[in-house]
Amino acid sequence: MRRALFLTVAVTGLMVSSSHAFLFSYPRDGHFKQQSGTADLWYYRGDANWTVKAPDKWQHMMGSYAGTEVFGLLVDRRLAGGIVFGLGVLKEVEDGFREGWSIRDIMMDAAGVSASLLNSDKCKLWCDWGHDSVQLKISIILK
Numbered sequence: 001m002r003r004a005l006f007l008t009v010a011v012t013g014l015m016v017s018s019s020h021a022f023l024f025s026y027p028r029d030g031h032f033k034q035q036s037g038t039a040d041l042w043y044y045r046g047d048a049n050w051t052v053k054a055p056d057k058w059q060h061m062m063g064s065y066a067g068t069e070v071f072g073l074l075v076d077r078r079l080a081g082g083i084v085f086g087l088g089v090l091k092e093v094e095d096g097f098r099e100g101w102s103i104r105d106i107m108m109d110a111a112g113v114s115a116s117l118l119n120s121d122k123c124k125l126w127c128d129w130g131h132d133s134v135q136l137k138i139s140i141i142l143k
Helices: 002-018 056-071 077-096 103-118
Strands: 123-129 134-140
Touching: 056 077, 056 103, 056 123, 056 134, 077 103, 103 123
Parallel strands: none
Antiparallel strands: 123 134
16 A cells, blocks of 8 residues: 555656646746636637647546546555545645636536546446537436
8 A cells, every 4th residue: 555655646746847848837926826717618628828628627527537546556545546536636736826717617526536437337437528518427227
């Protein structure tokens, strides 16, 4: 268990240190703030500088889902979910010094971790996106 936890922390540290210029390149004004509801859109595809052209909230949910699934291979799934959610909260703290932190981003991070932990052979929750909307979908097998 300790070896797996150390490996998870080491991999996370390498990912953060090697991607510092990519993740933390936005200018900061030194003030911690929250995005207003009108500025924090549910369907926002970013500007021309974004590398990934997918809606922001979709990225939060599915990134947290995938992160929990991958870390869940190395450590206990609940611990993996806690690590991934904690990283999401830390990312929002960093966002707070840039454009502002988002409660909706944190909600979608929690939804992604929860979907990973609760999905089973009978029930699946996932997030999809269309031309102008982000959709939460549930699949239930009634057999």
